[in-house]
Amino acid sequence: MTRRRTLFLGLAGGIAGASIAATAVLAQEGLNPVVKARHAQMTLFAFNLGTLGAMAQDKAEYDAEAATAAAGNIVKLSSLAAGPMWAPGTGVGDVEGTRALPAIWENMDDVITKAVALNEAAVAMEAAAGEGLDSLKAAFGPLGAACGECHKSYREPE
């Protein structure tokens, strides 16, 4: 379970100091710094997924190199040690500006399973993206679905 641990290091504890530090650095931005960091990660997911999605939906010309780079970014982003970004007490009802449901912290093992699955779907996309548009399209569904798996269960509907 080393990979799981790497992906979510510090989720269960030992991160109070780190979270406080991040709070000090980002407090001036208004939003809770942990929430802000999560949003930033999601923004970068969306930015890179947008590149792939446009090609998958024939809205942009297929570009093997750009697609592979975007997929590689999603691999890196989905393998960030995420513990401090999911510090307990930063869900809906705890802080403003988040749609992260308390169920996250009650089902952390499942959350980590879904996070690992996202990383695996991104790795598959990175391998597929440069192999032609059909290959990219085939990998896009599972990648989008992996995002959706977490959102369905753990994000408050708008």
Added chain:
Amino acid sequence: MTRRRTLFLGLAGGIAGASIAATAVLAQEGLNPVVKARHAQMTLFAFNLGTLGAMAQDKAEYDAEAATAAAGNIVKLSSLAAGPMWAPGTGVGDVEGTRALPAIWENMDDVITKAVALNEAAVAMEAAAGEGLDSLKAAFGPLGAACGECHKSYREPE
């Protein structure tokens, strides 16, 4: 120059489609999506640097594992393929909400050199962070300086 190329894939061209796609995905958020993605990357830099900085400044207890994880995150974030995030025409005077100076696009080779130096400082921090507080402190100055190198030359003062 493969590493340089990987770090900034697509900077000089071939990314129009990808940028347009990202624009479509993120347009509803108000801010230019390229600017938003850059801000997201900087937010994640700051979040993880905050963890290290708090320890370096004795404001948080030294935690080898958390420090190594934060440094590892900075390694990944500083190695994202960044071309689409620095699309031409997204600096000060082109779009709202950015402090990215036009000098960036006039000195891209220097920008890439500085980006590579940041990645190298992060790699050094990842190696040092788990080796004790003194080791972390020694690596923190160069890492902060690497951030500053780009900000000094290429970010509009507030």
